[in-house]
Amino acid sequence: xxxxxxxxxxxxxxxxxxxxxxxxxxxxxxxxxxxxTIIPMFAFDTGKVATDLGFASMTLSGLAVVIFLGIGxxxxxxxxxxxxxxxxxxxxxxxYVTGKFLGLSITILTAVLIMAVLSVFSGWIALKIIPEMxxxxxxxxxxxxxxxxxxxxxxxxxMALGFLFTVITTNAxxxxxxxxxxxxxxxxxxxxxxxxxxxxxxxxxxxxxxTLEILKWIFPNLRAFDLKVSVSYGLPLSLDYTIWTAVYGxxxxxxxxxxxxxxxxxxxxx
Amino acid sequence: MLISVLLAGYFxxxxxxxxxxxxxxxxxxRAEAMSLSPVFLKIVGGEFKGLxxxxxxxxxxxxxxxxxxxxxxxxxxxxxxxKQSLALDPYFFSTCYYTQGVLAGRESMHEKAIELLEISxxxxxxxxxxxxxxxxxxxxxxxxxxxxxxIMRETAKLKGAPPIVATLGARFAQKSGETRTAIAILKIxxxxxxxxxxxxxxxxxxxxxxxxxxxxxxxxxxxxxxGRRPSSLNELTEKGIINKPPENPFGSSFLYDxxxxxxxxx
Numbered sequence: 089x090x091x092x093x094x095x096x097x098x099x100x101x102x103x104x105x106x107x108x109x110x111x112x113x114x115x116x117x118x119x120x121x122x123x124x125t126i127i128p129m130f131a132f133d134t135g136k137v138a139t140d141l142g143f144a145s146m147t148l149s150g151l152a153v154v155i156f157l158g159i160g161x162x163x164x165x166x167x168x169x170x171x172x173x174x175x176x177x178x179x180x181x182x183x184y185v186t187g188k189f190l191g192l193s194i195t196i197l198t199a200v201l202i203m204a205v206l207s208v209f210s211g212w213i214a215l216k217i218i219p220e221m222x223x224x225x226x227x228x229x230x231x232x233x234x235x236x237x238x239x240x241x242x243x244x245x246x247m248a249l250g251f252l253f254t255v256i257t258t259n260a261x262x263x264x265x266x267x268x269x270x271x272x273x274x275x276x277x278x279x280x281x282x283x284x285x286x287x288x289x290x291x292x293x294x295x296x297x298x299t300l301e302i303l304k305w306i307f308p309n310l311r312a313f314d315l316k317v318s319v320s321y322g323l324p325l326s327l328d329y330t331i332w333t334a335v336y337g338x339x340x341x342x343x344x345x346x347x348x349x350x351x352x353x354x355x356x357x358x
Numbered sequence: 359m360l361i362s363v364l365l366a367g368y369f370x371x372x373x374x375x376x377x378x379x380x381x382x383x384x385x386x387x388r389a390e391a392m393s394l395s396p397v398f399l400k401i402v403g404g405e406f407k408g409l410x411x412x413x414x415x416x417x418x419x420x421x422x423x424x425x426x427x428x429x430x431x432x433x434x435x436x437x438x439x440x441k442q443s444l445a446l447d448p449y450f451f452s453t454c455y456y457t458q459g460v461l462a463g464r465e466s467m468h469e470k471a472i473e474l475l476e477i478s479x480x481x482x483x484x485x486x487x488x489x490x491x492x493x494x495x496x497x498x499x500x501x502x503x504x505x506x507x508x509i510m511r512e513t514a515k516l517k518g519a520p521p522i523v524a525t526l527g528a529r530f531a532q533k534s535g536e537t538r539t540a541i542a543i544l545k546i547x548x549x550x551x552x553x554x555x556x557x558x559x560x561x562x563x564x565x566x567x568x569x570x571x572x573x574x575x576x577x578x579x580x581x582x583x584x585g586r587r588p589s590s591l592n593e594l595t596e597k598g599i600i601n602k603p604p605e606n607p608f609g610s611s612f613l614y615d616x617x618x619x620x621x622x623x624x
Contacts, residue, residue: 129416131552132452140408147405220552225484242405275404283397314405321449 091179092187099161099191104198108157112149112199119145119203120210127214127221135224136320138214142207143239143316146200150243151271153199155264158192159250163260182349189251189345193244200240208232226322234330235315241337242313246271248344249308255352274310277303308340389421389428389435396445403446411447414439415456422460423555430466437461437470444477451485454478458491458547459556463563468499487550489513490523494543497530506530522546537571562607566623569604573612573621576600587619 103109123141130137165188214221249270253263281300284292312333318325403410418439421432440461443453454475462471472495479488490513497506510527513519522542529539541564548560573591576599580588584597591614594600606612606623613622 126412129419130412130452132455133450136408136447136450137412140412144406144409272404276401279401283401310405316405316408317447317449320408323449 091183095187096191103195116206123210134221138211139320146203154247159263162254185349235319238313248341252348274308278311389432391435391438407446411443414443448481486516486519503530541567565607
């Protein structure tokens with residue numbers, strides 16, 4: 089446990105030293121200005137527009153941390169053999185992977201919190217200075233916090249997949265490509281399956297439908313973590329749904345990290 | 359030395375380009391929409407579909423706010439943009455509002471506007487306004503009083519619906535006082551409108567309907583006096599029923615069908 093904590097600590101410091109986080113802070117501040125320019129263009133549902141902008145910037149900065157920082161750090165460790173220095177000490181490979189994942193999770197959390205706090209702050213300023221600005225219908229801090237947490241969980245899932253592909257390919261470009269593809273599949277698969285099984289717009293083979301149903305179990309359903317509509321329009325969010333989806337996300341992350349450590353344990357690092 | 363020349367050149371070119379683009383005639387402004395199926399957009403929108411819906415609405419709004427002359431293809435493009443926006447975010451009220459404000463009143467766009475408003479009405483289950491707009495469009499543009507009355511009655515049951523909604527439902531069912539009813543509805547829409555452009559359009563429509571009401575009353579008086587409908591609106595002034603015909607805020611004089619007695623402004 090101590091080793092895991094030590095590695096995650098080093099990873100967090102590495103992440104903070106990296107200029108990407110500074111870039112994210114700059115983008116967050118720049119986004120505040122953008123919100124205040126865009127929101128007055130809408131006469132209605134300005135709260136929803138502010139929510140869309142806030143979560144979009146959170147997701148984009150989170151994905152930037154996962155894809156460029158997360159995958160980048162791990163592939164750099166493998167290519168520069170600095171991972172050999174760590175695992176030559178009494179630190180197991182699984183402790184290394186877990187520690188690295190935990191460290192990067194904290195880094196992503198920092199990025200998400202920066203974006204979330206600045207987005208809320210921009211919304212507050214907008215309420216004061218823009219006449220058209222209004223809170224979303226039935227606005228609830230609880231819903232907003234839940235949506236932010238789920239956004240963070242979604243990013244952790246993507247990062248876990250990034251780790252898996254990095255360990256398999258040991259190539260930063262390939263790992264980023266596969267991770268991004270999984271992100272796209274995770275976002276679109278649920279809708280594709282719904283459209284195809286409804287048969288309204290396209291008719292396909294039963295075999296193709298079966299294949300998609302199987303893929304649904306392999307790829308993460310990232311759409312389930314998108315709670316923006318509940319925040320924007322005050323639509324009810326059931327506790328059951330929240331708990332089950334959160335547990336689904338955590339178990340999926342655990343499975344991917346478990347597979348990653350198994351593969352990494354068998355890998356020869358030359 | 360080189361960087362100064364480049365910067366100076368950039369400054370001069372930018373000034374020219376910006377001023378040339380400002381002088382581009384507004385007639386060149388056309389509405390554009392990519393012919394992407396709303397289903398496809400829902401698939402690829404991912405978690406950015408809300409933002410994309412906002413962008414599509416803004417794109418339509420830029421044309422609506424800036425055009426000086428339009429062609430039918432422009433309004434087809436606006437319809438497609440609204441449809442795409444609603445496919446990505448069916449709860450978005452702004453799209454519903456602009457559909458009613460700029461699309462519903464256009465000839466050949468009535469059914470399409472209703473199609474879009476029904477999406478809002480289905481998803482915004484807490485909001486009486488989409489149902490109100492749908493009922494008005496059925497009543498006024500499609501002359502389907504029965505359908506309008508049914509929708510208005512359902513809308514009246516929603517929490518927050520003003521009492522007049524129920525009254526209007528009853529009036530639609532009576533199939534009478536159409537112009538007065540239309541004026542009452544337009545005044546509600548005018549009071550609720552926040553966009554200056556939409557408010558100006560509604561004010562024109564209210565003036566036009568008030569003109570129609572004056573002429574309908576005059577035609578009624580003429581019919582009672584002479585036992586027949588006037589052959590044209592000019593006959594009303596010739597026979598001294600009215601001193602001067604009301605002005606049509608939409609340009610030319612009011613249109614009159616002497617076979618049905620129907621008066622319209624466009």
